[in-house]
Amino acid sequence: MIIKSLSIRNFRNIASADFIFDPKVNIFTGNNAQGKTNLCEAISVCFGKSFRNPRTGELLPFGSSDKEIAVEMCFTFDNLPDKENTIIYIQKNSSFDLKFNGIGMKDAEELYGALRYVLFIPEDLYIVKGDPEKRRNYIDFVSNMINRVHNIKLYEYNKALRQKNNILINMSGYDRNAALMLESWNETLAKLGVNVMCGRIRYFDMLAAGAKSYYSMLNSNNEILDVKYESSVMKDISFTAEDHIKMYETYIERLRESAERELRMKYTVVGAHRDDVSFYINNMPAKDFGSQGQIRSIAVALKLAEAEMITEKSADVPIVILDDVLSELDEYRRGFIINHIDKFQIFITSCNLSDTEKFDSGKIWNVKGGKFELRQ
Ligand code: ATP
Numbered sequence: 001m002i003i004k005s006l007s008i009r010n011f012r013n014i015a016s017a018d019f020i021f022d023p024k025v026n027i028f029t030g031n032n033a034q035g036k037t038n039l040c041e042a043i044s045v046c047f048g049k050s051f052r053n054p055r056t057g058e059l060l061p062f063g064s065s066d067k068e069i070a071v072e073m074c075f076t077f078d079n080l081p082d083k084e085n086t087i088i089y090i091q092k093n094s095s096f097d098l099k100f101n102g103i104g105m106k107d108a109e110e111l112y113g114a115l116r117y118v119l120f121i122p123e124d125l126y127i128v129k130g131d132p133e134k135r136r137n138y139i140d141f142v143s144n145m146i147n148r149v150h151n152i153k154l155y156e157y158n159k160a161l162r163q164k165n166n167i168l169i170n171m172s173g174y175d176r177n178a179a180l181m182l183e184s185w186n187e188t189l190a191k192l193g194v195n196v197m198c199g200r201i202r203y204f205d206m207l208a209a210g211a212k213s214y215y216s217m218l219n220s221n222n223e224i225l226d227v228k229y230e231s232s233v234m235k236d237i238s239f240t241a242e243d244h245i246k247m248y249e250t251y252i253e254r255l256r257e258s259a260e261r262e263l264r265m266k267y268t269v270v271g272a273h274r275d276d277v278s279f280y281i282n283n284m285p286a287k288d289f290g291s292q293g294q295i296r297s298i299a300v301a302l303k304l305a306e307a308e309m310i311t312e313k314s315a316d317v318p319i320v321i322l323d324d325v326l327s328e329l330d331e332y333r334r335g336f337i338i339n340h341i342d343k344f345q346i347f348i349t350s351c352n353l354s355d356t357e358k359f360d361s362g363k364i365w366n367v368k369g370g371k372f373e374l375r376q
């Protein structure tokens with residue numbers, strides 16, 4: 001898709017702004033706290049949901065809660081480039097209304113997913129350097145984006161896991177009935193856990209290969225990125241998403257092996273909920289040895305790989321929003337991002353005007369106090 005234009009009224013610190021976008025690259029520069037992320041967020045509400053998860057009324061301008069927020073986005077789908085579509089988001093007090101080509105969306109989630117955008121925000125660095133949970137959440141998010149049943153599988157798995165853990169918590173000493181129940185929960189967990197793992201790894205290779213390729217472009221092939229799914233169940237055994245039986249049998253075996261530890265720890269110590277993803281740069285773990293620029297480059301490469309995956313799996317090319325992506329990157333990497341990502345329409349924010357010195361083509365706005373001025 002291509003966003004042609006956007007109009008914003010009374011959205012956080014943006015009183016009024018109108019944009020006609022470039023089909024390729026759009027850059028917004030300005031000092032801290034001027035409205036760059038607010039603009040990205042205004043785009044995201046047109047996709048059905050703010051990525052900041054604001055509390056009720058938080059989007060209304062400070063001190064004028066009686067005003068009406070209006071964001072209007074005109075865009076085209078790739079298969080019908082001449083037909084303009086409109087999404088209008090209107091919020092008055094705490095209630096909001098979202099219309100797609102004049103038709104009200106009962107559930108904003110309907111829109112979220114039908115229209116796709118890929119977002120990088122600085123918090124995404126934690127996908128690389130944060131806890132394993134962040135990486136699992138990201139892989140689950142990507143898996144669910146491609147296959148909407150993934151979250152249902154995950155929900156069922158987590159429910160079963162909670163029930164088994166409750167038995168472990170309430171057990172004191174040997175209890176024959178509880179032991180039999182644990183055995184039965186292990187079978188359920190192995191079955192559901194294999195489902196979750198298969199859902200994750202089915203598209204993982206595609207994401208990993210895309211990230212590897214973007215990473216090498218970002219640093220002109222000097223460094224090699226490897227991305228690996230680390231299964232707490234399969235450990236060093238190689239497996240694919242088709243190896244259900246092998247995975248199930250190994251899963252059960254691992255759960256039995258860890259029975260004693262589970263009783264001591266009072267939770268399930270192996271399974272899909274303990275899996276992780278590792279990033280290696282030239283064979284060294286990036287989490288431990290990666291520089292700030294390298295970690296940021298991995299996060300950006302992942303997001304661009306995500307956009308490639310959506311392009312491949314859906315009929316439409318997603319737009320890409322990169323908020324505050326350029327800081328900590330050297331001139332080569334910045335140049336690649338602003339001049340060489342040509343498969344998607346991109347929106348980039350930056351605090352640093354000099355980031356855009358080598359900008360070849362596209363549009364640049366400067367923002368001050370919520371007012372946007374077109375520079376190029
Ligand atoms: P940075 O470079 O630091 O990320 P930014 O340009 O992205 O800065 P924004 O996050 O867009 O900054 O925020 C701009 C300003 O908007 C901030 O000063 C923030 O306090 C203000 N702001 C946030 N919510 C509201 C609101 N509801 N009404 C008015 N102003 C708001």
Ligand code: MG
Nearest residue numbers: 036037323324
């Ligand atoms: Mg910001």
